Amino acid sequence: MSDKEKKGASGHDLLKESNLTYEDYASIDDGHRYELVNGQLELMSPGPSVTHQMLSFEMQKVIARSCESEYLILYAPFDVILASNEVRQPDLILVHRQRMNIIKKHGVEGAPDLVIEILSPSTIKRDKMDKLKTYAIYQIPEYWIVEPRTGILEAYVLQGKQYEIANIFQEDELVTSPNIPCLSFTMEEIMSKIPNLED
Structure with missing residues (x-):
């Protein structure tokens, strides 16, 4: 794709393209959110729920x-x-202050110390299958998946080239991490602050 074509292309124009780069991705400004997955744009679901x-x-x-x-x-x-x-575009990440050099004005360049994804019905497969593989390939040491309806947190720790589930935390179990010693809270503590909302 030529520079002229790229400048005139929207994300929707590029959805069928492959071998795209961060430069192509960064040039899109059409009001939608995307992820770049192995050189291909993936349109993200509508805004997350309250x-x-x-x-x-x-x-x-x-x-x-x-941990701050x-x-x-x-x-x-x-x-x-x-x-x-x-x-x-994960929901939350942690980067150790000694590794601040990976944080740039336009984003994070490299593997965070921890990535957290909060599930929604439209992202379950992406978060539990696709991202599990991708984050392991790029050597992110720890990956958490949180189920908002049940308040269950699945903690995955990188072992070699793939993740192994290190623990499943719920209710008043103390959430800890083998890599990030400062982490210490319970899911009950978090879930108790979230009201039940009507559909």
């Missing part, structure tokens, strides 16, 4: 309480640029 956003906010607060002095906590939307053809 419950999803409240859960994200409560997680940020409890993590910041014990050591880690930077970023929340969606922002780009995690894992390679020139692989750009993801």
Whole structure:
């Protein structure tokens, strides 16, 4: 694709293209959110639910309480640029302050220390299958998947080239991490702050 074609292309024009790069991805400004998956654009689902956003906010607060002095906590939307053809937008990430060099004005270039995805019906397969493989390929040490309806947190830890489930946390079990010692909270603590909302 020529530079002229790229400048005139919307994300929808590029959805059928392959071998796209971060440069192509960054040139899109059509009001939609995308991820770049192995050189191909994937349109993200409509905006997350209010419950999803409240859960994200409560997680940020409890993590910041014990880890803010050591880690930077970023929340969606922002780009995690894992390679020139692989750009993801996780719900939350942690990056150790000693690794701040991977954080740039336009996004994070490289593997965060922890990635957290909060499930929604439209992202279950993407989060539990596709991203599980991708985050392992790019050597992200730890990946958490949170189920907002049940308040269950699945913690995956990288072992070699793939993830193994390290623990499943729920209710008043203390959430801890083998890689990030400052993490210490319960899912009950988070879920108790989230009201039941009508559909």
